[in-house]
Amino acid sequence: MYGDGKVRTRGGAYALHGGNPVWSHANRHIDLWIELLHGWELEPIAALPFTVTLDFEGDQFTSLNIPSADLELLYGIVKDELSTYGRLETHVAAQTNRGNVVLLEVDNYQLPQPTGAYRRQHARSCIAIDVLVPEATAVGYYHHDGYHTASGDDYASIFRSPDGESSWGAASFPQAEVVRRRFAAQAEDALLRASMDLLRSHLARRPRQNPIKAFREAFPAHLEQLMSRGEPNFQIYAASVLRQLGANFELMGRYVRWLVMNGKVVPDTVAEACYTMASEAMVMQFRLMRAVISHKPDGCQDCLAQLEAAYQGTVPALAACFGETVS
Numbered sequence: 001m002y003g004d005g006k007v008r009t010r011g012g013a014y015a016l017h018g019g020n021p022v023w024s025h026a027n028r029h030i031d032l033w034i035e036l037l038h039g040w041e042l043e044p045i046a047a048l049p050f051t052v053t054l055d056f057e058g059d060q061f062t063s064l065n066i067p068s069a070d071l072e073l074l075y076g077i078v079k080d081e082l083s084t085y086g087r088l089e090t091h092v093a094a095q096t097n098r099g100n101v102v103l104l105e106v107d108n109y110q111l112p113q114p115t116g117a118y119r120r121q122h123a124r125s126c127i128a129i130d131v132l133v134p135e136a137t138a139v140g141y142y143h144h145d146g147y148h149t150a151s152g153d154d155y156a157s158i159f160r161s162p163d164g165e166s167s168w169g170a171a172s173f174p175q176a177e178v179v180r181r182r183f184a185a186q187a188e189d190a191l192l193r194a195s196m197d198l199l200r201s202h203l204a205r206r207p208r209q210n211p212i213k214a215f216r217e218a219f220p221a222h223l224e225q226l227m228s229r230g231e232p233n234f235q236i237y238a239a240s241v242l243r244q245l246g247a248n249f250e251l252m253g254r255y256v257r258w259l260v261m262n263g264k265v266v267p268d269t270v271a272e273a274c275y276t277m278a279s280e281a282m283v284m285q286f287r288l289m290r291a292v293i294s295h296k297p298d299g300c301q302d303c304l305a306q307l308e309a310a311y312q313g314t315v316p317a318l319a320a321c322f323g324e325t326v327s
Helices: 028-039 044-053 068-075 088-097 152-158 188-203 211-229 231-240 242-261 268-294 301-311 315-322
Strands: 077-081 101-107 124-133 138-143 146-151 176-181
Touching: 028 044, 028 124, 028 138, 028 146, 044 068, 044 188, 044 242, 044 315, 068 077, 068 188, 088 101, 088 124, 088 176, 138 152, 146 152, 188 315, 211 231, 211 268, 211 301, 231 242, 231 268, 242 268, 268 301, 268 315
Parallel strands: none
Antiparallel strands: 077 176, 101 124, 101 176, 124 138, 138 146
C-alpha cells in the first residue's frame, strides 16, 4: 500500500533496537527517530552525544530528544511546524507527496501497532508518516520499533475523523511537524568528526553537579507520593524518571562502543559504567513496583548509592577523555 514502490524496513533489528537491551524503549521521540533514521539508511548512533547533558529536573530526568541542530548538522534534516489550516490528511498528503515526513502526535489507543496497546490504553505517542493515500484511506508510518500501516477505521481514528470526516474543531489542533532532508548527510569519516564535535559541545553543557545526588535528595518525597498514589501513578513516574535515566545511559554506552569501533580511545570502564547505570535503574524500577504493590516502602538506598558512584565513570570520564573544545 506504500504508493511509491519503496521497501521499508520493519522491526527493531537495528543496532539501537536490536540485541538484548536492558530498556527496550526510551520514549516516543528517541524510539521514533532511531527507526526513521534507519529507514533512511542513516547512522542513528552518531546522534547520541546529547545524552551527556541529562540532568535531574527536580521531578523528573531530562526527557530524551535529539536536538534539531544536531539532526541538521549530521544528516541535513530540517524540522518545521506544519500549519494545518485545512483538512489534516490533505496537508500530510501534500508533504509526503514531496518526499517529506510528517511527525504527528497521536493517542496510542488509536494505533493498530504495537498490538499490546491497541484499543486498550491511552498514552501520548508520535508517528512519522511518510506515505498517505487518502482515496484508499491508508497510511504508512514509523512508530516505536518498526514500520507500520493502517487503513479503514484505524486510518480514520489516527486522523481523529469520526464518521469519516477528517476535519478539526476550533478547540482541537494537531501537533505536527514536517521533516525535510534539505542538505546532504555527513558520511563515514565526516560523520564521525561531526559527531565528535557535537560530543565536545554537549560536554560543555553537561551538569556540573552529579544529577544522581540531586535525585537521592528528592527521592524520599517521591517515594511518599508513590506510596500514597498507588500503581497507576507509578507507571507514569517510572517512564518519566527511571526509564529516562536508564535508557539515556544505555544509549550513551552504545555511543561509546561506536566510538571505540571507529578508532577512538575510550577506557572500557566508561561503557561498563553506562551499562551499570542502565541496569541499576531497571533494578530500582522493579523494587519500587514491588513496594507500591505490596504497600511496603523501599528507600532503594543501595541502588541510589550505586547509581551515584557509577555516574562518575560516565559523563565526567568522557569529559576527561575528550575535553570541551570543538576541534
